Amino acid sequence: MSVDNDVVIVGAGPVGLTSALLLQKMGHRVRVYERHAQQYAQPRAVFLTHQAIRMFRALGVLDRMMETQAVQDLHGRVSDVGTFVDAEGRTLSEQQLNSSHSKSGTAGAFAIYQPGVEEVLEETCQERGVQVHRSTEVRDIVDLGRYMEISIAKLGNDKATPTSTNTVTAFFVVGCDGAKSIVRGSSKMGWFEYEAASSRWLVVDIIPTVPGAMSQWKDNSAPKQILDPKRPRSSVPSQLTRRRFEFMVLPNESTEIAMTDEFVWEMVGLFDCRSDTAAIERRTVYSICGGWAESFAKGRVALAGDAAHLAPQFLGQGLNSGLRDAKSMAWRLDFALRHPENNWSRMMSDYSTEQLGITKQFVIAAKAIEHLIAVSDPEEAEKRDAMFRGGLQLPRPNLERVGTAGMHLGEVDTAYPPSCEPGTLFIQDKIEKDGKIGFFDNVVGDGWVLIANETIDLAAAMTIPTREAFSKLLGGHLVNFSAEGGYGDVSGRYREWFSDSNVVAVLVRPDYYIYGTANTQRDIEAVVRRAIDYIS
Numbered sequence: 001m002s003v004d005n006d007v008v009i010v011g012a013g014p015v016g017l018t019s020a021l022l023l024q025k026m027g028h029r030v031r032v033y034e035r036h037a038q039q040y041a042q043p044r045a046v047f048l049t050h051q052a053i054r055m056f057r058a059l060g061v062l063d064r065m066m067e068t069q070a071v072q073d074l075h076g077r078v079s080d081v082g083t084f085v086d087a088e089g090r091t092l093s094e095q096q097l098n099s100s101h102s103k104s105g106t107a108g109a110f111a112i113y114q115p116g117v118e119e120v121l122e123e124t125c126q127e128r129g130v131q132v133h134r135s136t137e138v139r140d141i142v143d144l145g146r147y148m149e150i151s152i153a154k155l156g157n158d159k160a161t162p163t164s165t166n167t168v169t170a171f172f173v174v175g176c177d178g179a180k181s182i183v184r185g186s187s188k189m190g191w192f193e194y195e196a197a198s199s200r201w202l203v204v205d206i207i208p209t210v211p212g213a214m215s216q217w218k219d220n221s222a223p224k225q226i227l228d229p230k231r232p233r234s235s236v237p238s239q240l241t242r243r244r245f246e247f248m249v250l251p252n253e254s255t256e257i258a259m260t261d262e263f264v265w266e267m268v269g270l271f272d273c274r275s276d277t278a279a280i281e282r283r284t285v286y287s288i289c290g291g292w293a294e295s296f297a298k299g300r301v302a303l304a305g306d307a308a309h310l311a312p313q314f315l316g317q318g319l320n321s322g323l324r325d326a327k328s329m330a331w332r333l334d335f336a337l338r339h340p341e342n343n344w345s346r347m348m349s350d351y352s353t354e355q356l357g358i359t360k361q362f363v364i365a366a367k368a369i370e371h372l373i374a375v376s377d378p379e380e381a382e383k384r385d386a387m388f389r390g391g392l393q394l395p396r397p398n399l400e401r402v403g404t405a406g407m408h409l410g411e412v413d414t415a416y417p418p419s420c421e422p423g424t425l426f427i428q429d430k431i432e433k434d435g436k437i438g439f440f441d442n443v444v445g446d447g448w449v450l451i452a453n454e455t456i457d458l459a460a461a462m463t464i465p466t467r468e469a470f471s472k473l474l475g476g477h478l479v480n481f482s483a484e485g486g487y488g489d490v491s492g493r494y495r496e497w498f499s500d501s502n503v504v505a506v507l508v509r510p511d512y513y514i515y516g517t518a519n520t521q522r523d524i525e526a527v528v529r530r531a532i533d534y535i536s
């Protein structure tokens with residue numbers, strides 16, 4: 001029997017659409033099912049890290065996102081430093097939130113308008129032949145061993161009664177179906193609730209209706225968290241054309257009251273923002289638990305995005321972590337589809353272990369930050385402020401390192417120079433090849449890449465069987481910065497990295513993490529061989 005699809009993706013949110021584009025680019029037959037007839041047209045996430053921006057550039061969607069202003073580079077226009085202040089406006093803590101240069105060769109973070117990002121992703125799916133079936137709900141999935149069977153219902157105007165039902169088949173199913181994931185439930189993948197929701201936040205997006213109005217609003221060009229127990233609140237300069245404010249809803253206030261026009265204008269009035277020069281684009285009361293799926297992969301099913309984890313908004317990780325999941329999962333599914341006879345279940349299990357490792361860190365940190373800022377009791381607030389003055393640091397999880405055991409050569413209890421530790425994010429910058437200058441991913445392409453400095457002859461560093469397996473099994477690229485290698489290190493950043501790390505070659509995974517490094521030309525064969533043997 002022929003199987004209809006390589007991968008069925010449930011949910012056309014940003015994580016589902018990105019996963020679809022990644023897998024389509026790798027040559028697979030992908031289909032997306034989405035319950036809603038239309039995209040959700042309201043802002044939610046307001047920034048993306050450089051890691052997500054790098055992925056969008058490699059996917060060929062970033063230029064359009066920048067042109068349509070769905071993505072904006074605010075470095076230099078908005079402060080890179082976020083400030084925590086007490087009720088009197090005195091600084092308690094400063095946090096570096098952005099920088100001119102990240103590991104990806106761009107600013108560290110970019111402002112986004114989530115509906116605009118989703119629009120570009122879905123348009124690109126259509127242009128590239130990925131079918132996105134809207135008004136179609138996935139009701140159940142069943143693992144039949146060699147493939148999955150997916151039950152779908154076409155929804156009419158009356159969403160309760162389907163106009164038709166059907167089943168389709170796929171080798172793999174990816175659940176990008178949000179917090180109440182049916183994929184997670186159908187596959188009996190458990191959910192661990194780290195902590196229940198403990199505070200409610202009124203999240204408001206405001207757009208100016210009069211030119212120049214935004215410049216009159218307080219804290220216009222710097223992220224600020226105001227730890228005033230009378231009303232904990234924050235101002236997030238989200239985009240040049242809109243602004244995000246967040247206000248804690250106090251325990252004695254009802255959600256219904258907090259959603260009224262009167263309440264919203266009273267709140268944003270604290271930032272000198274008024275209804276005669278501004279309009280409310282979106283308001284919602286948001287209260288969120290911290291938790292994660294006990295596993296992100298089981299047999300032929302994987303989870304990504306909100307289906308796999310939930311955290312309060314304070315670290316801005318919801319969408320960013322979902323996009324990391326997509327990138328980390330896609331190359332493993334690609335391997336599973338190309339080499340069904342090989343050890344793909346081990347790779348899917350690594351996807352789960354690695355992403356769970358990062359997830360636990362940011363969920364726990366986001367909940368800890370919530371406990372510090374959602375304080376409405378004056379005495380408790382005074383104690384907290386005193387702790388800040390005594391040097392209390394906010395949790396800053398390292399989200400550029402997969403950290404736990406997984407597919408990399410990092411050994412527990414071994415000290416590595418931070419720049420070249422296996423399992424950490426590798427750098428990218430501009431390089432040159434045959435007169436073409438561009439970012440590394442756009443010049444070299446996607447996939448595994450073995451990069452060597454100018455002292456190495458990569459052709460001589462590996463035996464023929466290893467070179468062949470590297471190319472066939474891993475689809476790997478060789479990049480040699482030697483005179484004969486043909487690649488130019490335009491910015492000098494790679495030379496600097498090799499010199500700082502004191503290694504001669506690095507093997508980088510398709511999701512930009514370091515697999516392992518070689519100290520001498522002789523070590524290169526062993527590093528590459530270990531990656532091949534791991535999945536053979």
Ligand SMILES: Cc1cc2nc3c(=O)[nH]c(=O)nc-3n(C[C@H](O)[C@H](O)[C@H](O)COP(=O)(O)OP(=O)(O)OC[C@H]3O[C@@H](n4cnc5c(N)ncnc54)[C@H](O)[C@@H]3O)c2cc1C
Pocket residue numbers: 010011012013014015016033034035036043044045046047114136137138139176177178179180181182203284286304305306307313315316317318319320321322
């Ligand atoms: C107010 C607010 C502020 C936020 N701020 C930030 C921020 O600053 N930074 C950040 O990174 N994140 C933020 N987030 C979180 C971010 O928006 C989400 O993490 C992100 O949208 C998750 O994307 P997703 O694709 O995983 O899930 P979703 O966007 O939830 O998409 C899931 C999709 O699956 C569909 N679906 C569900 N079940 C089925 C089914 N059975 N069949 C078919 N389709 C189905 C749904 O209709 C939906 O379209 C915020 C969220 C909110 C609400």
